[in-house]
Amino acid sequence: MALQGLTPAALVRAVPELLLEEARRVVAQVHRDEDPRTPSSGIRRTSREAVTRAGWVPQLEVKETRASRVDPFVKYALTTADGHVVETVRIPLERQGRFSVCVSSQVGCALGCSFCATGRLGLLRNLETWEIVEQVRIVRRGLEGGGLRSAPERVHGVVFQGMGEPMANLDRVLAAIEVMSDPSALAIDARAITVCTSGLPSGIRRLAREAPKVRLGMSIGSALVSTRRSLMPIERSHSLEEVVAAACEHATLTGLAPMWAVTLLAGVNDGVEHAHALADLVASFRDRTGRSPRLSVIPYNAIGPANDGAGDPFARAADDREQAFRDALRERGVFSHRRYSGGADVDAACGQLAARA
Ligand code: SF4
Numbered sequence: 001m002a003l004q005g006l007t008p009a010a011l012v013r014a015v016p017e018l019l020l021e022e023a024r025r026v027v028a029q030v031h032r033d034e035d036p037r038t039p040s041s042g043i044r045r046t047s048r049e050a051v052t053r054a055g056w057v058p059q060l061e062v063k064e065t066r067a068s069r070v071d072p073f074v075k076y077a078l079t080t081a082d083g084h085v086v087e088t089v090r091i092p093l094e095r096q097g098r099f100s101v102c103v104s105s106q107v108g109c110a111l112g113c114s115f116c117a118t119g120r121l122g123l124l125r126n127l128e129t130w131e132i133v134e135q136v137r138i139v140r141r142g143l144e145g146g147g148l149r150s151a152p153e154r155v156h157g158v159v160f161q162g163m164g165e166p167m168a169n170l171d172r173v174l175a176a177i178e179v180m181s182d183p184s185a186l187a188i189d190a191r192a193i194t195v196c197t198s199g200l201p202s203g204i205r206r207l208a209r210e211a212p213k214v215r216l217g218m219s220i221g222s223a224l225v226s227t228r229r230s231l232m233p234i235e236r237s238h239s240l241e242e243v244v245a246a247a248c249e250h251a252t253l254t255g256l257a258p259m260w261a262v263t264l265l266a267g268v269n270d271g272v273e274h275a276h277a278l279a280d281l282v283a284s285f286r287d288r289t290g291r292s293p294r295l296s297v298i299p300y301n302a303i304g305p306a307n308d309g310a311g312d313p314f315a316r317a318a319d320d321r322e323q324a325f326r327d328a329l330r331e332r333g334v335f336s337h338r339r340y341s342g343g344a345d346v347d348a349a350c351g352q353l354a355a356r357a
Contacts, residue, residue: 001014015047022042118163296338
């Protein structure tokens with residue numbers, strides 16, 4: 001049993017001789033990177049022995065850390081005990097000394113979005129709860145002062161936008177969110193956590209019910225169905241209409257506007273007809289929920305030759321095309337922002353994780 005993957009309540013369920021207050025102290029000790037075998041006040045000796053008989057703190061090995069030369073992004077390649085590599089990105093926030101961590105939820109991904117490097121790997125396995133939590137702990141350790149509460153550098157937020165579709169591993173993702181946001185553990189405000197999906201409606205509804213403070217992110221691909229289907233195979237089993245209906249329920253239940261992301265691909269989804277279809281979708285969402293999605297336009301980052309060696313199938317949309325796309329949205333009253341997707345020189349930018357796996 002991996003101790004860093006448990007909340008105090010879950011630890012008491014696993015080790016019933018423990019009092020809840022003792023479990024809080026054990027969890028706090030684990031997340032301060034102290035050895036849970038070390039005696040500390042407020043934990044009875046028998047309780048401590050029961051914990052250390054039942055659990056330990058496994059590690060992911062840091063295989064490589066690559067800091068971008070052009071911006072303060074850092075990509076971590078982490079090796080699991082069974083030899084897989086997962087990737088995590090440290091993202092600097094506007095406020096000095098604050099960071100977000102882009103975490104992976106699976107090794108590879110089954111959904112196969114064509115503009116994403118991870119999709120080319122296929123799904124190798126789900127990550128365990130502790131393996132998701134550990135990614136944040138590793139980034140935190142690299143911050144000045146160890147990233148602890150009073151340190152000058154801290155992890156402020158988490159975004160599930162690394163390798164994998166988080167809604168396809170939702171039990172573990174929700175458990176990891178509980179640990180991340182528990183005050184005894186990583187104490188990250190749940191409102192600073194975002195789960196991004198390519199479109200699994202049942203997962204969106206469950207996220208709203210079970211983690212209502214957590215934000216929802218969605219990858220749109222294109223609001224024109226035929227283009228979306230060609231980019232994102234998930235469209236064949238869950239239409240964008242169905243996904244947006246679930247997102248409307250999410251917004252109504254939680255009161256939170258979702259983030260919608262579109263990766264612009266030259267000659268594929270960067271035309272004004274795509275912008276108009278997207279504006280229609282935003283208007284319909286607004287009519288149904290009273291809220292506007294926050295729209296991010298992401299420049300495409302090269303992911304290299306396809307599996308068949310046929311070269312990168314996509315190119316970044318030209319600046320004037322991107323501007324025309326965003327202008328067409330603005331004329332319809334839809335404001336977008338261009339996401340600065342950093343770390344491209346170390347393959348840490350959006351869509352690039354596993355680009356060189
Ligand atoms: S974009 Fe997300 S869901 Fe699509 S293949 Fe990549 S990791 Fe999977």
